[in-house]
Amino acid sequence: MTPFVWRDVTQFQIDPVGIAIMVVATVAYLFGAHRVPGWSRGRRVAFLAGMLVTFLAVESVVGVYDRAYFSDHMIQHLLLIMVAAPLFALSAPLDLVRALGGPRTTRVLDGRVMTTLLHPLVAFALYFVFIPVAHLTSLFNLMLLHDWIHQAEHIAFLAVGYDFFRSAFGLEVGRRIPPGLRLVYVMAAVPVDTFTGLALAMASHNPFPAYRSFAPVGSTTASILSNVHFGGAIMWIGGDALMLALCIPIAVAWVRDETRKTAELDAKLDALGL
Numbered sequence: 001m002t003p004f005v006w007r008d009v010t011q012f013q014i015d016p017v018g019i020a021i022m023v024v025a026t027v028a029y030l031f032g033a034h035r036v037p038g039w040s041r042g043r044r045v046a047f048l049a050g051m052l053v054t055f056l057a058v059e060s061v062v063g064v065y066d067r068a069y070f071s072d073h074m075i076q077h078l079l080l081i082m083v084a085a086p087l088f089a090l091s092a093p094l095d096l097v098r099a100l101g102g103p104r105t106t107r108v109l110d111g112r113v114m115t116t117l118l119h120p121l122v123a124f125a126l127y128f129v130f131i132p133v134a135h136l137t138s139l140f141n142l143m144l145l146h147d148w149i150h151q152a153e154h155i156a157f158l159a160v161g162y163d164f165f166r167s168a169f170g171l172e173v174g175r176r177i178p179p180g181l182r183l184v185y186v187m188a189a190v191p192v193d194t195f196t197g198l199a200l201a202m203a204s205h206n207p208f209p210a211y212r213s214f215a216p217v218g219s220t221t222a223s224i225l226s227n228v229h230f231g232g233a234i235m236w237i238g239g240d241a242l243m244l245a246l247c248i249p250i251a252v253a254w255v256r257d258e259t260r261k262t263a264e265l266d267a268k269l270d271a272l273g274l
Contacts, residue, residue, distance in 0.1 A: 001068045003216040004061075011061045018058055018151070026051050029093065036099045043091045050087030053079055058154055067144055067214040070200075070224075070231040077134075077157055078234070082242040085161025086169070094118075095172045109173075120167035120177050120185065127164040127189055130156065132196050135235070136207070144210035164189070168250060179254040183247055190243050197236025201229050 029047050033039040056062060057079040065072045098109055108114060116122060133139060134153065143149045168186050170176040177185055200207075206225050215224050 001065070001214070001216050003218065004065055004069065004072075008064075009061050011064045012059055013064050015059065015063075018154075022051055022055060029091070029096065032096050032100050036096065039096070039099075043096075046087045047091035047093070050084045050091060053084040053087065054158065057084065067150075068216050070208070070211065070228045071234055072231075074135075074231040074234045075238075078238055078242060080154060080157040081131075081161035082239065082246070085158050086165040086246055088158065088162045089165035089169050090171065092172050094166075094174075098173060115174070118163065118166065118174055120175060123160075123163040123167045124185065124189065126160050128192050130160045131192050132199075135196050136199055141208045141210045144208060144214060165246070168246070169253075179250075179257040182250045183254065186243060186247055186250060190240055193239035193243065194236055197232045197234070197239060200232025201236060203228055203232070 026048070030044065033044050033047075057076045058066075062072060062076050062079065066076050067073070094109060098106060101109075134156070139149075139153075143153050166172055167177060168182050170179070170182060203225065206212075206221065206228055208228070211224050211228075212221075
């Protein structure tokens with residue numbers, strides 16, 4: 001592959017399987033939302049925005065160069081797990097499935113397997129383990145060598161991110177974290193992004209030998225390692241910044257909840273003449 005230059009920013013690639021999955025998911029969600037009376041327009045917008053970000057992450061120039069530059073791959077991962085996944089969490093897809101399904105669907109969603117996978121502590125543990133495993137082990141090298149692992153990794157980033165931010169936002173039916181603790185929940189995950197980014201930024205050698213085959217023409221051992229360092233900095237600084245940005249709506253929701261509770265308490269005290 002030739003080195004990236006800014007005129008390449010308009011490049012796109014077309015993956016028929018990926019496009020088909022995104023189209024089917026979008027049509028299914030919008031059709032289902034249309035069938036549920038009063039389904040929030042904001043949730044539909046969040047889903048469409050999440051799908052747009054996913055498309056840009058895997059089909060735009062970001063996807064074109066994701067095997068050539070580690071830094072580009074890191075941007076792709078952040079787009080999937082910290083932008084697209086939170087948007088999908090805001091769209092509440094499981095609540096839509098619950099509203100459309102019958103008793104059997106409800107039994108599955110409320111069953112042991114799903115309640116375990118969706119438990120906030122399990123979601124946190126999955127995120128805490130998945131981030132370093134996906135970036136600091138030989139799994140990343142296998143992803144470079146095998147396209148099906150690469151595609152599965154994209155889905156895993158969306159699934160793990162959705163599970164984590166579903167608990168952080170507390171919008172869907174199920175076990176919820178108290179509003180005040182949701183900030184703690186998100187901030188407690190920041191160190192794993194920092195650790196992963198710093199480990200890559202301080203690497204003394206290229207941890208992913210497959211990049212020697214996929215790096216742009218003319219790349220040297222030093223330039224590949226430099227790009228790994230750059231990718232680590234993106235993970236560290238960019239990941240932490242995105243996490244902090246995601247804390248803003250969570251903090252706003254917490255303030256609103258406390259304001260509502262205060263108003264309710266004041267109303268009760270007024271009714272008692274206190």
